[in-house]
Amino acid sequence: MSGLTLQGRNRLRLFGLLSPVTLLIGGFFVAPLLIMAAYSLAEPGMYGGVEWNFYPDSFGRVLGWADGSNEEFDIVYLEIILRSFRIALLTVLVSLLVCYPVAFWVSRLDARKRNFFLFLITLPFFASLIVRLYAWVLILRPSGFLNQFLHHLGINAELDLIYSETAVLIGLVYIFIPFMFLPIYASVEKLDRRLIEASQDLGASRWQTFRKVILPLTMPGVAAGSIIVFIPSLGNFIVPSLLGGAKVLMIGSLVEQQFLAARNWPFGAALAMLLMASVLVFLLLYVRSLSRAEALEGRP
Amino acid sequence: MLDLITRPLRHAVIGGTLIFSIGAGTAQAAEELRLYNWGDYINPEVLTRFTAETGIKVGLDTYGSNEEMLAKLQAGATGYDIVFPSVHMHDTMAALNLLEKTDINQSPAFKNIDPAYLRAKSDPKGEYCMPYAWGTVGIFYNKSKVSKPIETWTDFFNEARAGKKVAMLDDMREVLAVGLISNGKSVNTTSADDLKVAQDWLLERKPLISAFSYEVVPMVQSGDVVAAQYFVGALMYVKQDPANLTYVIPKEGATMYQEDMCVLKTAPNKANAKRFMEFFLRPEIASLNTIQQTNGTPNGEALKLLPAELKDNPAANPPAEVKAKLQIFNDLGKDLKKYDRAWTRVRTAN
Numbered sequence: 162m163s164g165l166t167l168q169g170r171n172r173l174r175l176f177g178l179l180s181p182v183t184l185l186i187g188g189f190f191v192a193p194l195l196i197m198a199a200y201s202l203a204e205p206g207m208y209g210g211v212e213w214n215f216y217p218d219s220f221g222r223v224l225g226w227a228d229g230s231n232e233e234f235d236i237v238y239l240e241i242i243l244r245s246f247r248i249a250l251l252t253v254l255v256s257l258l259v260c261y262p263v264a265f266w267v268s269r270l271d272a273r274k275r276n277f278f279l280f281l282i283t284l285p286f287f288a289s290l291i292v293r294l295y296a297w298v299l300i301l302r303p304s305g306f307l308n309q310f311l312h313h314l315g316i317n318a319e320l321d322l323i324y325s326e327t328a329v330l331i332g333l334v335y336i337f338i339p340f341m342f343l344p345i346y347a348s349v350e351k352l353d354r355r356l357i358e359a360s361q362d363l364g365a366s367r368w369q370t371f372r373k374v375i376l377p378l379t380m381p382g383v384a385a386g387s388i389i390v391f392i393p394s395l396g397n398f399i400v401p402s403l404l405g406g407a408k409v410l411m412i413g414s415l416v417e418q419q420f421l422a423a424r425n426w427p428f429g430a431a432l433a434m435l436l437m438a439s440v441l442v443f444l445l446l447y448v449r450s451l452s453r454a455e456a457l458e459g460r461p
Numbered sequence: 462m463l464d465l466i467t468r469p470l471r472h473a474v475i476g477g478t479l480i481f482s483i484g485a486g487t488a489q490a491a492e493e494l495r496l497y498n499w500g501d502y503i504n505p506e507v508l509t510r511f512t513a514e515t516g517i518k519v520g521l522d523t524y525g526s527n528e529e530m531l532a533k534l535q536a537g538a539t540g541y542d543i544v545f546p547s548v549h550m551h552d553t554m555a556a557l558n559l560l561e562k563t564d565i566n567q568s569p570a571f572k573n574i575d576p577a578y579l580r581a582k583s584d585p586k587g588e589y590c591m592p593y594a595w596g597t598v599g600i601f602y603n604k605s606k607v608s609k610p611i612e613t614w615t616d617f618f619n620e621a622r623a624g625k626k627v628a629m630l631d632d633m634r635e636v637l638a639v640g641l642i643s644n645g646k647s648v649n650t651t652s653a654d655d656l657k658v659a660q661d662w663l664l665e666r667k668p669l670i671s672a673f674s675y676e677v678v679p680m681v682q683s684g685d686v687v688a689a690q691y692f693v694g695a696l697m698y699v700k701q702d703p704a705n706l707t708y709v710i711p712k713e714g715a716t717m718y719q720e721d722m723c724v725l726k727t728a729p730n731k732a733n734a735k736r737f738m739e740f741f742l743r744p745e746i747a748s749l750n751t752i753q754q755t756n757g758t759p760n761g762e763a764l765k766l767l768p769a770e771l772k773d774n775p776a777a778n779p780p781a782e783v784k785a786k787l788q789i790f791n792d793l794g795k796d797l798k799k800y801d802r803a804w805t806r807v808r809t810a811n
Contacts, residue, residue, distance in 0.1 A: 207794050208553050209532055228798065237806050298676070302685040303626075323685070324626075324672040406672020407631040410808045421528045422633045423801040 194437075201430035209424040219431035228428075238415065242435070245412040248326070249394040252333040253387045256341040259334070260386065261379075264346040279346075282339050294332060294403045301328050301404065324406030332400040337393065341386040348382025380454075384447055392440050412436055492517040494733040497541040499524060499720070502594075504753035511740050517733050534559060534725070542728040543737065545593055545720045548580045549792040554723065555583035561724040563735055565591045570742035578759035580719060580789065590723035591738055592759035594751065597717045597787060598635055599710040599776070601695035602688035603681050613712045614643055617688050621669035628680070628689040631673040633804040634790055635690065636663065638716045648716055648788045651796040660803040667810045681706065692718070693777055696755035700770075708776045714786035719759075 201219055203211035222228040225236035267278050285293060300306045301323040308320055322328050352375065360370040376383075398413030407414065412432060419429030492515070496503070500523040508519045522541070524530040527550040534544075535557075546554055554560050565571060566587035578592035579585055602611050607620050621627045629636050638648040640659030650656065671686060678698055680686035682705075695708040722741065724734045740746055747763035752771060757778060758764055764772065771777050779787075793800070 205795075205798075208535075208557065209528060210535060235802065235806070237802065237809055241805070241809055295676075298679075302680060302683070304683050304685050402631065402674075403676065406628065406674050407808060408670070408672060410805070415805065418633070418801070418805070420532075421526055422804075424528060424797060425801065 197430045197433060201427055201434050203427050205425045205427050209420075209426060211426055216427060219425075219428045220435075222428060223431055223435055238432070241410050241415055242412055244410070245395055246439075248329060248333070248409070248411060249391050251330055252337060252394040253341075253391050255330065255334045256338050256390055257345075257383065257387065260338060260342040260345050261383070264342060264349045264382075267346060268350045268352075282342055285339070290336065290399070291403075293335075294400065297328075297332055297335065297404060298323065301331070323404065324408060326405065326409050328404040329401050329409045329411075332404040333394050333397060336397075336400065337390040340389045340393075344385040344389065345379065345382040348379045352378050377454075381451075384451070388444065388447060391443065395440065396436060492730075492733060493520065494518070494543070494730050494737055495520045495522070495541050496543050496545075496737075497522050497524065497530065498543075498545045502545065502720070502754070504750045506753065507741070507746055507750050510746070510749075511737060514740070515733075515736065517736070519737075539727045540729060541725055542730045542734040544723050544725060546723060547790070548719050548721060549790050551581040551590055551721045551723060552583045553792050555581070555589065559726055560589045561726045561728060561731060562589055563724050563731075563738065564588055565735065565738050565742075568739050568742060570739065573742055573744060573747075573760045573762040575759050575761045578719065581721060584721075590721040591742070593720045593722040593741075594754060594756050594758060595717060595719035596693035596756035597710050597715050597776075597779070598630070598638075598690065598692045599708060599715050600688055601677075601681055601691035601698075601706070601708045603684045603686075603705055604707055605705045606684040606687040611688055611709060611711075614639060617711070618666050618669050620687055621666075621671075625687040626671040626680075626685060627669065628672040628674055628677045628686045629670055630690050631675055633800055635716060636673065636807065637800055637804060638788070638790075639663070639690065642714050642716075642788070649791045649793065651793060651799070653799055656799055656803050660806055663807045664810050667807060673808065693756050694754060696771075696774070696777055700755070710776060710779055710783055710787075714788065717787040717789050719789065 200211055202215060202217060204214040204216035205219075206212050218226070218228045223238050223242075225234050225239055227233055227235075267275055270278065298305075301320075303319060303321055303323070305323070307322070308318075311318055311320065322331070356374055356378070357370060360374045365373065395411075396413040396416075398411060398417050401407065401409050401411045401414055416429045416432050416436075419425045419432065423429075494511075494517050496508075496519060498521060502523075503521070508521065511517065512519055524533070527547050530544060530546065531550065531553065534541075544554075551560075571587065571591070574587065574592055578595065579587050580592070581590065584590055600611055600614075600617055602617075604610070606625065608623060609616070611617055611620065617627055629639070634648070637656070637659050640663045641648050641650060641655065644655075644658050644662055646652075646655040646659065674689075677686055677689040677691065678695070681689050681691075682698065682702065684705075691708070693708060695706075699706045699708055722738060724731060724738075728734055741750075742760070744760060744762035744766055747758050747760040748766040751758040751763060751767060755771065755777060758767075764778070775783065
């Protein structure tokens with residue numbers, strides 16, 4: 162060690178500190194991604210798996226081109242992708258509308274109640290997701306608890322929610338709400354109340370205070386929450402299957418179908434790659450808007 | 462296919478292993494047998510009795526579809542002795558050289574097996590695998606919620622036209638099969654025109670279908686869904702509530718499935734596996750399984766031991782003229798792709 166210069170030692174230390182992370186990301190993220198990319202360009206094998214011939218048609222098929230004989234141009238897969246985006250965006254929107262006010266309310270509770278509430282938010286994770294979704298089937302079906310409850314209140318609205326897009330939305334919002342709530346709560350809690358008072362003292366209306374002070378300061382939480390909710394909603398396949406009756410097909414179900422029933426691994430891999438690529442675009446937009454906002458504020 | 466019961470379990474039981482063992486008394490040299498079967502597709506009592514008689518511990522892992530099982534084996538899963546592929550998967554696995562020759566057909570009790578069930582083209586004499594169980598996929602419905610007894614797919618969709626909910630399976634080939642059968646086509650067609658006919662027929666009825674799902678049993682029991690495409694194992698639930706529930710094979714015809722019991726090339730306990738197959742050839746054991754599963758058995762002697770409610774039930778053991786109308790799936794190789802797009806079309810349409 163004594164032979165090393167200070168710079169050399171620093172470099173060694175840096176290497177030592179970075180290598181576990183690099184290995185982790187390389188081994189568990191980059192390598193599987195490369196495998197998937199390779200599979201997406203291979204020819205589908207007869208019994209699942211792939212044959213190692215270059216075969217770019219899977220990507221064309223996503224866009225609607227016929228793959229092999231007897232197929233016609235049909236944009237069915239593209240329609241599913243668009244629908245998945247719509248449902249994922251709606252999920253983000255609804256959970257945002259629910260979580261934002263609640264986060265403010267919780268941040269004003271005293272410490273004990275607040276901790277209890279945070280505990281409640283994470284409580285569902287103790288039970289299996291499948292079990293909780295089955296519970297929603299029992300709630301939403303026509304003879305289910307929701308209608309029984311309404312009936313008790315004297316409302317005889319036979320709500321018919323199960324197996325619809327609404328049911329899928331309810332299920333997705335239900336699952337992902339904690340992921341929206343926690344980042345928003347973190348940024349709301351950090352919010353300096355004196356800034357709100359200052360804004361009001363200086364004559365800003367409530368709306369102006371919200372628009373110019375509160376919202377920008379809590380924006381990082383909102384953005385983080387939205388992304389954490391958007392990405393898994395986009396690829397979810399269990400909710401559309403259980404609550405949507407597999408009629409509201411989303412891209413996750415399509416990928417599953419390709420790997421199992423349809424035995425077309427390359428097409429499944431191609432779909433997954435496109436899904437990831439589009440998520441990446443969203444992330445890049447997010448990062449760019451963040452850095453632009455910082456540049457505007459004149460921060461480094 | 463018979464995903465049906467197993468699907469709900471699949472999510473919950475993935476990777477779960479149940480070990481059936483009797484006492485700890487005979488736990489010397491750990492004799493073992495590892496089964497890899499569809500979820501809920503064997504009577505646990507059969508395993509318990511096998512262990513009691515032989516001292517061999519039986520482990521059971523489950524899967525939800527042929528493809529899942531094959532994918533796992535192809536990915537290098539080892540340690541399993543016996544698997545239960547459907548007939549077309551039996552052929553696929555033979556082509557991939559995954560199966561061990563057992564000469565089970567040399568066992569004296571093999572004469573109990575009706576040769577009509579030696580369906581696998583790769584194994585016409587039963588040198589590798591033995592037929593395990595079979596059943597049909599038909600309509601499971603709630604008698605108290607429908608306007609008249611359902612006998613055909615037309616009746617089924619008429620209930621939906623009257624505003625009731627009906628469901629079909631979340632299964633590519635089973636759903637398209639209904640479209641094909643209703644138009645007099647083979648369920649193994651590779652003609653794009655045939656598939657187009659089936660697809661259009663289903664698209665026309667798509668607004669009537671509430672869901673594609675395996676988890677319909679509680680919905681039919683409660684009447685929220687009045688009728689659902691389901692497999693003969695539904696008789697298990699009919700037995701609990703015969704006043705309201707029933708299962709029928711539609712008049713147009715239906716698909717049937719059959720699974721075979723096969724030993725893997727990589728099996729660590731081949732001798733025990735063969736012992737289990739011979740154990741299962743016994744009529745009293747095969748019938749014990751069939752009674753619990755409420756499906757069909759290829760074992761002619763076991764059939765005689767079934768209670769009348771099962772043996773004489775045309776839904777479980779259909780008469781010859783109905784049986785003649787049953788079609789079984791073949792492996793389609795690359796033509797499967799055509800089914801995929803038709804199926805995706807049907808699922809996506811509004």
